Amino acid sequence: MSHADRGDAYKPSRFNVVTRAEAGGLVIYNSMRGSIFRITPPTDDRVHDLLHNRNAVLRRDEDQGELFDALLDRGFLVDADHDELAAAEEVSARRKNRTDVLDLIIMPTEACNFRCHYCYEDFALGRMLTSVREGVRNLVRERHAATPLRRLTVSWFGGEPLVAFEVIEELSAFFLSFCEENGVEYSAAVTTNGYLLTEDVARRCLDLGITRYQITLDGPRDAHDASRYLIGGGRTYDTILANLDGMAALSDDFHVTLRTNFTSENDARVPELIDELARHFSGDARFDAIYRPVGEWGGPQDAETGAHSGKEAELRKLELCSHAADHGLSHGDDRMLRPHGSVCYAASPWSFVIRPNGVVNKCTVALRDERNAVGLLREDGDLGLNAERMGLWVDTDDTSDSGCQTCFFRPACQGAACPLVRLEEERRPCPPHKVWIGPTIETYAAMARRTARSKAAAG
Ligand code: SF4
Ligand code: SF4
The missing domain is CATH 3.40.366.30 (50S ribosomal protein L16 arginine hydroxylase; Chain A, Domain 2)
Structure with missing residues (x-):
């Protein structure tokens, strides 16, 4: 117009x-x-x-x-x-009413080769059952037959997904050929501790269409090794860094998000990690870094991890982002400020977590909460969804919250930043970057300016 x-x-x-x-x-x-x-x-x-x-x-x-x-x-x-309120309502309704997308967060195993200090998982379930793998394949076939899919997104999660790499290989081969034959756009990601991601495994992952990686390093060598260690206590930092160097040597197109969980105990050491990572990956646009305060995630170690939240943690997160950008490690956090950018996957009716025994969850944190067991995947692909439990995750959002309806952040959050907070605490789950929006946008604007300047200086 x-x-x-x-x-x-x-x-x-x-x-x-x-x-x-x-x-x-x-x-x-x-x-x-x-x-x-x-x-x-x-x-x-x-x-x-x-x-x-x-x-x-x-x-x-x-x-x-x-x-x-x-x-x-x-x-x-x-x-x-x-009518901006109607426009925001439409944004949210369009997301929820989509039938052309399917997002699967698949746990090929809940076993893990690490025992991180703050982990909330209980490692109860081993490798995914054969009948569940067949159920996953049939789920995709049935969904596509019911309403043609435009996009299938798979995120491998665990436990440590690479511990059950043969499950990833088996199912990925199916996803790739099914999507190719049926004209469905396919993308895959993995959240891994990085220890088993050798050059050979990385090569195979890329061949299987896994192009996005999230790998956690919690500080320089000694700080990381003190919080992210092998079962039995072995060190992990050097192996992960060597694996990341192996990935950087590949010429493929992929994206690695280097995540650092910080607590009041390790946060002073994080800049040392940034300096080291910058020496390895600065200027390689395939690598970026994000920082997350360790919250209380429901594990038995919550009380002793130095978990922190609130303004202090959020401002520290911004400082670390800014420091990383100054060292050439771009960051991806500003995506949370875009429309849908702060909506949790648990809030979308087309997103499911599939556990190794076929239990279907919405949230990847509340694994022991029975309200999160929204279905049980059968071998024929039926998710066996419980409509009432699904509603707890997908309907407790801006549609039922008058405060959210008039919020300036509504298109980004849609009242659905964390349905678990609504369930557990019966309050709005306003994300910290919304609460501290002033310092957040000021930091991102300054980072963008510095990045543009250094690009211009580099010619
Ligand atoms: S509901 Fe909350 S805790 Fe669960 S995955 Fe979403 S943001 Fe995380
Ligand atoms: S930021 Fe808070 S008030 Fe705004 S939409 Fe999200 S949960 Fe609702």
């Missing part, structure tokens, strides 16, 4: 955040578009005047026409009669 075709009255979007940056200027963010901009003086005051009053009715003024149009094009201004 050209500007001439639009109405002549406008208003600031209700999904805007406008904040003064400590470094000067203004940072603006819109959650319907997921865009963040830093506005420098003297334009910052004019933008502030246009956006700060959500109830204002604005008219395009020729004096500042270009600026006005830029804000309109980027969704910071909308037509005065545009």
Whole structure:
């Protein structure tokens, strides 16, 4: 729509955040578009005047026409009669009503070769049963026969999924050929501790279509080895780093997210890890880093892990992200600010966790909670879903929460950042980056500026 075709009255979007940056200027963010901009003086005051009053009715003024149009094009201004609440409702409904996608989080085993200090799993189930593997294949066939799938996404999770690599190989071979024959887009990811990801295994994973990897390192060698050790206590850091170097030597297209869980005990050591990882992977766009405060994840060790949350943990997370970006390890966290970016997979009706014994879950954390056992996969592919339990995960969101309906972050979160929090604590699961949105967007805007500058300097 050209500007001439639009109405002549406008208003600031209700999904805007406008904040003064400590470094000067203004940072603006819109959650319907997921865009963040830093506005420098003297334009910052004019933008502030246009956006700060959500109830204002604005008219395009020729004096500042270009600026006005830029804000309109980027969704910071909308037509005065545009129903933004209905638009947000549509975003959420479109996600939930999709029938052309299937996301499977598959646990080929719950066994693990590690015993991390803070782990919440109980390693109760071993390798996936043959009948369950057949059930997975039939589930995909049946889903596609009922309504053609456009996309199948598989995430291998555990335990340590690579401990049962033959299950991954067997099922991946099926997914690849089924999707190829039926014109379904296929993508696969693995969350692994990285210890068994030798160059040979990485090569085989890539051949099986696994292109996204999440691997955790919890600090420099001694700090990591103190929290992420083998059963029986063996060290793991050097092997994981050597495996990552092996991956970096490959010429394939893939993405590795290097995750660091930090607590009040190890967080002072994380910059040393960043420095070391930067020496290995800086400038390789296939590697990036994310940082997560260790929350209370339901394991027996919660009380002693130094778990921390709240503003202090969130600000520390931003500092670590920023430090990593300064060292050439880009980060992927700003995706959480985009539409759908903060919605947990458990909240979508087309996402299922399949455990080795066929139990179907929604959440990968509350593995011992019976409300999370929403079905039992049969060999013929029937998920045996319990509608009432499914509803606990997919319907407790912005549709039933008036606070969420008017929230500036609604398109990104949809009241569904963590259905488990609603179940357990009966409260809104506002994610920390929404609660501390000012420092979050300020940090990301500064990082983007520094990255753009260094790219320009590199020619
Ligand atoms: S429901 Fe909450 S705890 Fe469970 S997987 Fe989602 S975000 Fe994690
Ligand atoms: S849970 Fe919180 S952040 Fe998410 S939509 Fe509701 S009020 Fe907003």
